[in-house]
Amino acid sequence: xxxxxxxxxxxxxxxxxxxxxxxxxxxxxxxxxxxxxxxxxxxxxxxxxxxxxxxxxxxxxxxxxxxxxxxxxxxxxxxxxxxxxxxxxxxxxxxxx
Numbered sequence: 001x002x003x004x005x006x007x008x009x010x011x012x013x014x015x016x017x018x019x020x021x022x023x024x025x026x027x028x029x030x031x032x033x034x035x036x037x038x039x040x041x042x043x044x045x046x047x048x049x050x051x052x053x054x055x056x057x058x059x060x061x062x063x064x065x066x067x068x069x070x071x072x073x074x075x076x077x078x079x080x081x082x083x084x085x086x087x088x089x090x091x092x093x094x095x096x097x
Contacts, residue, residue, distance in 0.1 A: 025057045029067055029087040036070035036084035040077065058085055068092055 018026055024046055029037070037045070043054040061067040062085070070086040086092075 021053075021057045022060050025054060026061055026066055026087075029061075029085070033087040033089055036086040038075055038082045038084055040075060040082070042085070 025042060028042060028046060038051075039055050039058055040051045042058065043049075043051045046054065048054055058067060062069065066088055067085050068088045069083045071084045072081055073084055074080070075082045
């Protein structure tokens with residue numbers, strides 16, 4: 001199924017409405033769209049001091065439909081079960097149906 005030019009334009013316009021912090025996380029995950037990361041890993045890779053700086057932005061992007069919780073697993077640092085997040089690709093949309 002082809003995506004119309006109008007849909008692509010609308011998607012790009014919506015992406016431009018992200019605030020600066022949301023955009024940093026969005027761009028990181030989009031650039032690394034075939035990998036999933038914990039919030040702690042995203043924070044570290046973006047040079048943030050603590051995961052709490054990034055968690056709200058990841059939650060925002062999940063609510064907006066740009067990011068999905070890909071899986072759960074053990075955090076290498078804390079040993080706790082945590083979510084791994086990734087950029088939502090076209091293939092991820094097909095898996096939902």
